[in-house]
Amino acid sequence: MRSEDPTNDRSGDARLVPLAVSSRAAAAAIGRIAPRHDSAQWWGARVSDDVDTHARLSPGRTAFIGAGGETTYRKLRDLVARVRALLLAHGCRQGDRVVVSGPRSVNTAVAFLALESIGATYVPVDETWPSERLSHIFAQVGCAYVLGHNGRSGRGAWVPAPPLARAAVEMGVRPLDLARAADHTPRPPSPATRPDDPGRQARYVIYTSGSTGTPKGAVVEHRGMANHLLHMRRALGLRPDDVVAFNAPATYVVSMWQMLAALSAGATVAVIDEFAAAYPRRLLKAWHEHGVTVAQLVPTVMSLVVDELRRRAASDPLPRLRWLIATGEELRPRVAAGVLDTLPNTRLMNAYGMSECSDDVAQHVIRRADVERPRLPVGRPIANTALHVLVAQGPAWRPAGPGETGELFVAGLPVGAGYVDSAEARSAAFFHDSLHPRSPTLRLYRTGDLARVDESLVYCLGRVDRQVKIRGVRMELDEIEGMLGQHPSLTRCAVTAEAVKESHELLVHYVATDDVTPRELQTFLDAGLPAPAPTRWVRLVSMPLTGNGKTDYRALAASVPSRPADRSRVPTTTTK
Incomplete structure (x- = not known):
């Protein structure tokens, strides 16, 4: 169903209220927003177009590898074209929001790429979520059908899990099996179906529980996603011979770069199934078998992996692993030191981001001297991003001094378009950005995190709502x-x-x-x-x-x- 929600275009931003902030805050920003002269071109770049290019130039190169076997770029292009034809046959148009459900697999990316090529918005859900939650999401999104898959190309029909099936019946939403795309002739993009100005389109929606427990759909625009993917390619130095592990659930924001950054670079995505991702020993085995060069974990799981590596006592247990990235929760110095000790040839990055932005907004490469500190920095902003640490002073905000604790705000391309059909939640977290007149989004996002700045590095100190008085x-x-x-x-x-x-x-x-x-x-x-x-x-x-x-x-x-x-x-x- 086509959405008329104001979060789907920039005109809705006129409703954002400016943050009452001191004029000194602009000068105190960490990072800068400096779109290039060809910004409209690169923030409108489509991953589906990159896949087409790689399929033409290197058709036999492996795009995906996992328990289901290998998928070449030529086959990936064919799968995307068939799913595109399936979606168009069911009336999918530019601006529609389409709910997608299924286990982490190549089909997850196929569904996204097909929707991107049409200009529709990808909304991943977990079919085992409570039916009440799914019904709420279906109503907010306004979808006519749910595109589902079982994660295995050509092997059996998709049968929705009971919670999703109940929600679909209650809301009058039709299940649509991605496997039915095999009956359609591959349909390449045409001028009639290609989206106009994709940069400002809502590219995906990630549902979070929110502080009240009511699911909120955070809307991320194409340009924010494109900026993050380009930054990751450059920061990690992604090459066609890289293999990026895809182990995040499809409903988490980090899944987006894990399955897309490698494709934009012509590299390989290694799908780590749920069984392997749940146990450090099996996870390490999967990384080794697939030759993973870039992986990302939450620090809790990273600590378990370090314990397993210490038990093995190998001098170089993962010789191909170039990067290990921490995300999702605070990386403690002791865990970071364990990574540096057990993986001496792997670089460790601490990443900080959120669903309301296009994933990471700050990153820091951990060095040996860092782990001697009581707390690790999240570092400096990614490209085209500015961070502000502000302190409430009466009705207004002022920039925090060096080492002073304040609330963290994000400005620039990563800032999303707010929440689906939730003006109240949007107005509480998103503000008009009067500090950066060159910002393409002109939005300022209040993270709800406490932070401080020392030596131009940002340190996150936890949630504002994790403060107590004793x-x-x-x-x-x-x-x-x-x-x-x-x-x-x-x-x-x-x-x-x-x-x-x-x-x-x-x-x-x-x-x-x-x-x-x-x-x-x-x-x-x-x-x-x-x-x-x-x-x-x-x-x-x-x-x-x-x-x-x-x-x-x-x-x-x-x-x-x-x-x-x-x-x-x-x-x-x-x-x-």
């Missing part, structure tokens, strides 16, 4: 996690807070390698806090993780044991 002292739960993570007995830890009357109590969930006692941990914690804090300790056998490997704070909150009646300062512990 006995009148403001504390950052993420900083406490970072400090506890330095204890030699702890392999994992997560800190939450419970409201207790007018204050809070810390709740520390931890996984330990020995019999360290809560009293010993409390002494270590008190030494680093600005003031002693009442704390409960919950020892875990393993830390619960979300589908993409991050600490699952909601699962931790649901498993919190009831508070003991004794409110003394004696540390208490519960084993789960």
Whole structure:
């Protein structure tokens, strides 16, 4: 269904309210927005056009490799052309939003590339999400059908999972099997179907839970995606002989560059299936078998991989791996040091981004000297991006001083177009950018993250909503996690807070390698806090993780044991 939502074009930005900010903020920005003279050309570059070019010049080169075998660029072009014909036959037009569901595979990219070539918007969902969530998304998107696939080309029809099937019936949405494209004649792009000015088109929508639990669809424009892909190609030096691991769920923003950057460079995408991605030993085996040269992990999984590499004690376990990128949560110095120790010939990058922007907005290549710091920087902005650390001062904002904590704002090409059909959420996070008159988007995004700037490097300090006051002292739960993570007995830890009357109590969930006692941990914690804090300790056998490997704070909150009646300062512990 064609969307008339204002997030699909720039005219909706006129509704954004300017942020009341000091004029000094522009001069204090980290990075700069400097579109090139040929900006309209390169931010409108389509990955589907790159695939066509590679298929013409190097038809036998491998585009995808994985459990399903190899897919050459010639075959990929043919698959995209058939799915394009399928979509056009079902009335898909420029500006439509199309929901796509299916396991991570070459078909994930085929669906995206076909939609991109038409000028439609790709909206990935997980068919196992609750049916209420899927119904909400179907209603927001206004889709007439769901394009689904089973991840295996030519082997069996797609059968929607029960939650998606229920939501589709409830909302009157028709399931459309991507495998039916085999019955269509490949249809190359034509002037009639090629999109006009793709740079400003909504290219994809990533649904996030949001702070309220209501799913919000973050809209990213084509030009933001193109800027990020070009930056990744240059920052990583991607070449046709590279192999990029595609291990992120399709519903997470990092999946976009993992499956597209290699294709734009004529390189190979290695699809890591769910079975291999869930276990470090199998993940390392898949990387080795496919000759992966570039991979990305959340730090929690990265730590598990480091543990597995230490058990193997090989001098050069992954000789082809050039880059390992951390994303999704804070990279702790101890984990980074483990990567540098176990993968001496691999460069480590710390990346910081979000769904509301086109993935990364800042990056930093970790060096040995960095891991001696208590916290690692997220670095400097990517191309055509400016970062602002601002401090609220009355009704206005001022730039933070060196080392001063403030809120992080993003300006430039990565900033997305807001949220689907959610003006209230958009106005709370997106503002008119009056600081950068040359910015193509003229949008400023409030990340909700705390940050500071030291020596022109940005440090993220956690979420604003992860701040608590304990006995009148403001504390950052993420900083406490970072400090506890330095204890030699702890392999994992997560800190939450419970409201207790007018204050809070810390709740520390931890996984330990020995019999360290809560009293010993409390002494270590008190030494680093600005003031002693009442704390409960919950020892875990393993830390619960979300589908993409991050600490699952909601699962931790649901498993919190009831508070003991004794409110003394004696540390208490519960084993789960």
